[in-house]
Amino acid sequence: MTVVFDGIASGLLLFLISVGLSVTLGLMNFVNLAHGAFAMFGGYVCVVLLNRLGVPFLATLPIVFLASALLGVLLERTLYRRLYGASHLDQVLFSIGLVFMSISTAHYFFGAQQQPLQLPPMLLGQFHLPGLDIGVYRLFLIVVGLAIAFALQWMLTGTRFGAQLRAAVDNPRAARGLGIDVDRIFVLTFALGSGLAGLGGALGVDMLGLDPGFPVKYIAYFLIVVAVGGSGSIKGSLIASLILGIGDVAGKYYIPQAGAFVIYAIMVLMLIVRPQGLFGRTAAK
């Protein structure tokens, strides 16, 4: 039982660190490999607030979200928007450039070492049910992850903004013709994606660590979730994360020899069975 619980928590951690990418890559169809850079930015904001300014951990989270979203707006206005129409390859190249710059910048300001992060006591420890040990922080991640997933899903399918966004991505010209302010929609969505990336980074620091190499180190994980989930689907990302998380944890528990193979093998198998991802809407161009 504990293995299943840990798998779910691990899956939601994957979901949290990649949900921002589900938004920018999945919804806006921008291959934003710099996603990890936003996550790292969020992580550093959180650590600085916590360790240097003494802000409580939970209070840092909304600030992290806003700060990352703001950075997103800034970069979207100056750089990203020029590349919406560009080919995927150009986007890859551009965002890798940003990743390099972010790594050097983080290195310059914070040095190459791991950053300390001490969770508040209320999030530490475990409580025990018969046959099941529940880690408090893991439970916290599950709750936050599910809340974000449902909020996003609702926003996309249940609100006017969501409908406008889907229209704007699928056919920007027609959307403009219908009087939708495509520009504004894109900037808001990008801000949302960056904010979520930052939030995921901050929430992940405790388990993933934080150093300037962060954007590259976990890039494969971000991409796996989005690819397996299918672009354009928050539900897909969530389910993919869960399958990957549970599979990974169970694989490591029962067949530790397989180690790192498990998660990649799951990914390749799932992509062979469903090349468009679990819930892919259409083929990315």
Add this chain to the structure above:
Amino acid sequence: MSRDISMRAEYAFWLLPVLAYFVFGENLALLSQIAITALFVLSLDLILGYAGIISLGHAAFFGLGAYAAGLLAKYGWGDPLLGLAAGALVAATAGFASSFLVLRGSDLTRLMVTLGVSLMLFEAANKLTDFTGGVDGLQGVEMQPLLGLFSFDLYSKTAYWYSLAVLFLLFWLARRLVRSPFGLSLRGIKQNVTRMPALGTPVHRRLVAIYSIGAAYAGVAGALLTQTTQFVSLDVMAFSRSAELLLILVLGGSGNLYGALIGTIVFMAAHHFLADINPQYWQFWLGAALVLVVLFARDGIMGMLRRLVTRGAQ
């Protein structure tokens, strides 16, 4: 007329490395690694630039070639040319086998499947420590002199001419290949994959073929690196190598064989120069350069050159 000019430009281009030997005689180690990287970039250009197959795991083939040549030499068959052939063969076989997985799905799926396959190969090489040396690297790679005459030296003279000759030969082959009917059909597939079957082109078979050829090229590049450094590190299969490769190609301009070469020269030289003056933060400037290239020179260096030439002609 313009054909004439481009012919002359090509001759001039291939004179450069000969000149470089005399001008940069102290940098031959770097120059031979540039030649090897150029061959590796060329291999990606064949599949991405000409057939439109995006790959984030091309280092897998590079690594297979490197290990094939390394192991062969370690166990007594240290003839360089034999090693190249083995590298090509092993990588081509792996390319052929994996092409059936890779060629399904969209760009993003391909990106991820190639990445996944290469990550699994990386893990396998890491785990088979007794065989590959794992992260410590494969040691005991003893190369025999090239053609029985030229041994690999500290100044990398042999390494340089050897890498350059292999690059030139394979480049020439690739040039013929992309201008053949086979190459043209690939371009057709890249531009419009749905129309080509109607013209009677066996799309899938063509793609499998070019993917295997690309893999073989990468394998040769890997084998060259092993032979000229007499060492194989696990890093040959690393994700960063695949990513850097893609970057160089796009920088140079994909779908153009000279783009692959020039991209490599510019990237490696910039990297070397920046890392020398600023060993800690050179990545920042490299990143900034990439962003600028994408924003202001989207078709890569070759595109820029072409524009300069046309502007000059007007």
Add this chain to the structure above:
Amino acid sequence: MQHLKKTIAAATLALAASLTTQAAEPVKIGLVLPMTGPFAAYGKQIEHGVKLYLAVNGDTFGGRKVELIVKDDSPGTAGDVSKRLAQELVVKDKVDILAGFALTPSAFAVAPVATEAKKPMVVMNAATSAVTTKSNYLVRTSMTLPQNAAPIASWAAKNGIKTVFTLVADYGPGYDAEGQFKKTFVAAGGQISGEVRVPVKNPDFAPYLQKIKDTKPDAVFLFLPPGAETIAFMKGYTERGLAAAGIRLIATGDLVDEDILDAIGDPALGLITSFHYSEAHKSPGNKAYTEAYYKAYPKDRPNFMSVGGYDGMHLIAEVLKKTGGNTDADKFIEAAKGMKWISPRGPISIDPATRDIVQNIYIRKVERVGNKLQNVELDHVADFKDPGKQ
């Protein structure tokens, strides 16, 4: 024949004379280190140690001024890059000595260059046992992995730990640590109750921790690359209450080196490790060292890599003093063999047979000293040679 001998003798004399006149020229030391990428922290610490030595002890060795040339061999694990840079250092920059080498593949790949170019090579970190066997011109001032893994195994066996679960990263150094620990521990009468190898990049230790908890060993022996993984493991270890369940945690000291100790935080408290250097080592030499370090680099903490770099420079300085500034590889290595000195880490020497380092290995416990976490030394094994070569 007689004539020939005379000519040779004369030539040798002339050569020696030219070498002494050359002594006024600066001595060039090429440092090959990862300054960017995943191991940038290693390069930074080693460079700190090297520069600190020059700042504290002056930059003139055996009458020759020292000139450093730093090359970034990022990622540090790519032998081809390190080798190319070393070749360039020799061919183009004409360095006299090759030094640095944070990771084993880079040391392995460069060793043949040292042999062929006849340049002394001072390894300041790379810790695989076999490194020193790869060139006769190679000398190491850091440590070897078995050297640190064996003492903790004997300590565990002596201190009431009967069953151990080993958890190591799934790569070469992990296998080495696991092998040496098992060998020593089983020979001392201990029992291995379980073993697992975890992926090098591993974001979640939950399944392994659970497995350990279900196995209930007396202790866990841990070896992971220092960094995010170590932090994640220790946090999980505390969170899951393994310590409360009476399972102790033992490891080699690189896991809790001063560079990452703060990032692990309180979960590290009580961890027992064996290692060759601690910031908290009590000696006048170390006191002077740490003070100078904080003055020069207030943002960082001195750790074993910085000491590896510092001692590497000390070795070069002492050798050049002995040879009168002569960097000829054979003479250099001859002079280095058997050299003894008091390092910030304690007394150390260079084994004349293997050119590897002989040093005290300390058993330490993580404690809070003042407002800092420190590895406080409890016990030590004196003048311990690398068991990996026996």
